[in-house]
Amino acid sequence: MKWARIVAVAFLVVIGAMCLLADFIAPASYAHQFRDLPDAAPSRQHLLGTDDLGRDRFSRLLFGTRVSLFLAPAAALLSSLLAAVIGGTAGFLGGWWERCVMAATDLFLSLPWLFLLITVRALLPLNVSPLASVLITFALLGCLGWAAAARMTCSDARTICRSDFILQARSTGSWGLRLIARHVMPNLKPVLYAQFWISIPVFILAEANLGILGLGVAEPLPSWGSLLRELESFSTFSAQPWQFVPLILFIVVVSCFHLALQKQELPV
Amino acid sequence: MSQRFFRFVPLVLCAVLSVARANAQSENQLRFCLHAEPKTFNPALMADDASETVRYLTGGVLVRLNRQTQQLEPELAESWKVSQDSKTISFTLRTGLRFSDGTPFSAEDVAFTIQQLMDPALHSPTGDSFRSGEGKVVTKANGANEITITFPAPVVGLDKLFDQVAIMSARSPKKEMAVLGPYYVAEYKAGSSLLLQRNPNYWKHDAGGHPLPYIASVRLDIQENRDIEMLRLVRGEVDFINSLDAEYFDKLVTQAPAMAYDAGVSLDSEQMWFNQVASSPLPDYKKAWFTSTNFRRAVSEAINREDLARVVFRGHARPAVSWISPANKFWFNSSLQPHAFDQKAALHLLAQDGFRIQDGALRDRTGHLVEFSIITNAGNKYRERMATMIQQDLAAVGMRANVVTQDFPSLIERITRTFDYEACLLGLVNNDLDPNSQMNVWLSSAENHQWNPSQKTPATAWEAEIDSLMHEQASTLDVKKRKQAVDRVQEIVWQQEPFIYLVNKNAMSAVSAKVHNAHPVVLRPQVYWNIDELTVDNVVARNP
Numbered sequence: 001m002k003w004a005r006i007v008a009v010a011f012l013v014v015i016g017a018m019c020l021l022a023d024f025i026a027p028a029s030y031a032h033q034f035r036d037l038p039d040a041a042p043s044r045q046h047l048l049g050t051d052d053l054g055r056d057r058f059s060r061l062l063f064g065t066r067v068s069l070f071l072a073p074a075a076a077l078l079s080s081l082l083a084a085v086i087g088g089t090a091g092f093l094g095g096w097w098e099r100c101v102m103a104a105t106d107l108f109l110s111l112p113w114l115f116l117l118i119t120v121r122a123l124l125p126l127n128v129s130p131l132a133s134v135l136i137t138f139a140l141l142g143c144l145g146w147a148a149a150a151r152m153t154c155s156d157a158r159t160i161c162r163s164d165f166i167l168q169a170r171s172t173g174s175w176g177l178r179l180i181a182r183h184v185m186p187n188l189k190p191v192l193y194a195q196f197w198i199s200i201p202v203f204i205l206a207e208a209n210l211g212i213l214g215l216g217v218a219e220p221l222p223s224w225g226s227l228l229r230e231l232e233s234f235s236t237f238s239a240q241p242w243q244f245v246p247l248i249l250f251i252v253v254v255s256c257f258h259l260a261l262q263k264q265e266l267p268v
Numbered sequence: 269m270s271q272r273f274f275r276f277v278p279l280v281l282c283a284v285l286s287v288a289r290a291n292a293q294s295e296n297q298l299r300f301c302l303h304a305e306p307k308t309f310n311p312a313l314m315a316d317d318a319s320e321t322v323r324y325l326t327g328g329v330l331v332r333l334n335r336q337t338q339q340l341e342p343e344l345a346e347s348w349k350v351s352q353d354s355k356t357i358s359f360t361l362r363t364g365l366r367f368s369d370g371t372p373f374s375a376e377d378v379a380f381t382i383q384q385l386m387d388p389a390l391h392s393p394t395g396d397s398f399r400s401g402e403g404k405v406v407t408k409a410n411g412a413n414e415i416t417i418t419f420p421a422p423v424v425g426l427d428k429l430f431d432q433v434a435i436m437s438a439r440s441p442k443k444e445m446a447v448l449g450p451y452y453v454a455e456y457k458a459g460s461s462l463l464l465q466r467n468p469n470y471w472k473h474d475a476g477g478h479p480l481p482y483i484a485s486v487r488l489d490i491q492e493n494r495d496i497e498m499l500r501l502v503r504g505e506v507d508f509i510n511s512l513d514a515e516y517f518d519k520l521v522t523q524a525p526a527m528a529y530d531a532g533v534s535l536d537s538e539q540m541w542f543n544q545v546a547s548s549p550l551p552d553y554k555k556a557w558f559t560s561t562n563f564r565r566a567v568s569e570a571i572n573r574e575d576l577a578r579v580v581f582r583g584h585a586r587p588a589v590s591w592i593s594p595a596n597k598f599w600f601n602s603s604l605q606p607h608a609f610d611q612k613a614a615l616h617l618l619a620q621d622g623f624r625i626q627d628g629a630l631r632d633r634t635g636h637l638v639e640f641s642i643i644t645n646a647g648n649k650y651r652e653r654m655a656t657m658i659q660q661d662l663a664a665v666g667m668r669a670n671v672v673t674q675d676f677p678s679l680i681e682r683i684t685r686t687f688d689y690e691a692c693l694l695g696l697v698n699n700d701l702d703p704n705s706q707m708n709v710w711l712s713s714a715e716n717h718q719w720n721p722s723q724k725t726p727a728t729a730w731e732a733e734i735d736s737l738m739h740e741q742a743s744t745l746d747v748k749k750r751k752q753a754v755d756r757v758q759e760i761v762w763q764q765e766p767f768i769y770l771v772n773k774n775a776m777s778a779v780s781a782k783v784h785n786a787h788p789v790v791l792r793p794q795v796y797w798n799i800d801e802l803t804v805d806n807v808v809a810r811n812p
Contacts, residue, residue: 031660033579033656033657033660035575035578035579035657038579038582052579052580052649052653053579053580053653053656053657054579118675122674122675122678126641126643126670126672126688126689126690127639127640127641127670127690128641128670129668129670130670133670133672215646215673215674215675218670218671218672218673219652219655219656219659219671220656220659220660220671229649239519239522
């Protein structure tokens with residue numbers, strides 16, 4: 001498993017580097033429409049062919065991977081922070097506050113999040129640039145994805161607060177923020193770390209789902225969701241097999257995250 | 269072991285024979301797919317595509333619009349006459365006809381059907397087309413075979429409206445399930461299929477005296493997934509696909525070119541428009557852009573419609589000219605041409621309104637960056653692609669267009685209630701040739717006057733002129749006068765561009781080689797409009 005993890009991390013690093021350098025590697029702008037070459041097969045000019053509007057698929061894959069791969073961790077960070085604040089305070093304070101927060105969390109978990117996302121997205125202002133839309137999409141994912149992690153954090157915070165070392169810290173006069181900063185948070189770190197890593201592939205998948213519904217990142221900016229939409233018609237299977245490259249990359253990247261995550265979960 | 273085996277042989281034989289029998293039963297059967305469950309079998313209440321398919325195949329009508337010639341032809345009525353004031357229509361009915369259950373057909377059934385259609389409690393969508401004014405509809409039967417129907421106010425295109433009116437029996441215990449059309453509903457498996465059997469009392473015969481329709485039964489499989497429908501067509505499990513989009517059509521051309529039919533440009537259009545509602549929450553400077561004719565025309569001329577038709581619809585569409593498609597042979601104003609793609613002319617028009625290019629971006633005379641959103645419904649890939657191409661075309665004249673896809677209910681909420689949008693790209697599915705059916709779009713007081721609906725008084729002089737012309741064409745039976753008025757409305761719309769018409773899609777369908785006499789046309793239903801005359805090879809056994 002160690003080798004598998006090393007390979008997975010190395011793969012993620014290579015893909016991450018390629019995405020960072022997309023501006024230099026991509027043979028064309030992700031938005032440029034070669035209108036005389038729609039749906040072209042792979043060639044020297046277009047390594048993965050062109051899409052239905054004549055846009056270079058390889059360039060779109062690079063930029064789309066950059067969008068999904070870098071903004072999913074950002075959304076995961078946001079949701080982990082929210083989980084830390086909400087779940088951590090609930091577990092630390094306990095009593096009626098914990099009951100209220102956990103009831104709200106349960107309510108949040110019971111909501112059909114995909115519909116919630118669609119509804120919230122429909123309420124947002126329309127006139128935003130594609131870049132803003134991608135930020136909004138992932139911010140929404142981050143803001144709506146904290147509940148499960150908050151439950152875990154709350155449970156852990158409660159256990160920590162009842163532990164002997166916290167009792168000892170309190171007996172030595174450590175209270176409030178100092179207690180949280182010095183004793184509670186360092187011990188919550190592993191669970192938050194694990195939640196962060198777990199959330200990344202979840203948010204990548206969520207964005208892909210939204211993109212497949214046509215409600216993800218706005219055109220012309222690509223993302224994995226919008227790239228995977230090309231596969232919604234299964235009759236393209238045999239006709240244009242190169243269209244599968246985004247799907248294969250998506251599966252491999254999410255699998256690599258899971259492989260990398262297995263090691264991270266061990267301390268928890 | 270061998271004894272056991274031979275004990276099973278009769279059972280296996282029985283199973284094989286029953287399958288063979290099922291196949292034999294399906295011979296001389298036409299199969300195709302409905303994309304949704306029919307919502308009702310009551311012809312007065314039908315509004316969805318699936319129910320309308322059932323109505324077309326089972327309902328007997330007094331007159332039928334020939335989908336190929338676009339002319340009315342007699343059906344249950346031998347002849348008919350519309351009064352000068354277009355309030356009254358008289359039918360002389362064929363004699364000796366019977367419903368599918370054997371109940372005789374008479375003028376009483378026509379009167380009953382009209383009564384049902386106009387019953388305010390029933391809210392019949394078909395009846396709505398006849399509601400032209402307050403008051404009661406009077407039916408008067410002169411014997412068993414003559415009937416006169418009088419409406420309280422003139423109804424434009426009155427006789428053509430009867431193409432949609434399936435006559436129901438006043439006396440049959442089977443109610444709406446007793447029909448006068450070529451087929452009757454023999455079996456309905458909810459969520460799965462419908463089986464229509466040949467109506468034994470159907471009145472039509474071919475020239476040789478052979479009873480019509482030729483095909484004994486029609487099986488309608490409920491199948492939402494278009495991919496599966498295509499696979500089933502290629503495998504021979506269904507006989508045709510009534511309406512294909514460009515992508516599937518091209519795939520079919522590569523797989524089975526003999527099956528693919530492109531009947532040419534259809535009545536449907538794709539268009540975009542800007543929000544001109546005075547009370548919308550848009551800033552004033554944007555309202556000023558959108559109400560400017562020069563701005564709208566500049567946007568129109570900056571859009572490459574040829575590219576939209578060629579790239580998005582793979583050549584199976586035509587740049588649109590007006591609100592009436594060229595497929596509508598009589599009403600289309602043939603003196604109009606699509607707006608030419610001319611970005612220099614677009615910039616010139618913008619300059620007339622004080623717009624200028626600054627650092628590669630277009631700004632208005634007060635310095636505001638020209639940026640707006642184009643909303644369209646999520647999930648419609650053709651509209652999303654059009655919007656993306658328009659985005660690039662407009663970028664060439666310095667405009668920044670943001671494409672936003674919305675789920676359909678949210679989009680409808682924005683364009684009909686909150687008016688919180690800037691531009692919208694949608695399509696219009698049109699089944700009716702008569703322009704009067706679009707009164708609810710073109711009158712400034714109409715709710716569907718999308719760019720600025722429900723106006724108390726027309727906001728502009730050209731909208732007032734359109735109101736006047738539409739009322740004029742609706743109040744006369746003189747076809748020449750009507751045509752002049754409709755032509756003028758098309759000219760005004762072409763000049764003012766409240767709707768920027770983009771393309772008219774082609775009507776494409778797929779028909780198996782097993783089906784004969786099929787002549788797909790642009791009007792719905794494209795393939796089976798002449799269902800009576802279709803035949804299907806019955807030598808090929810189908811998959812059960």
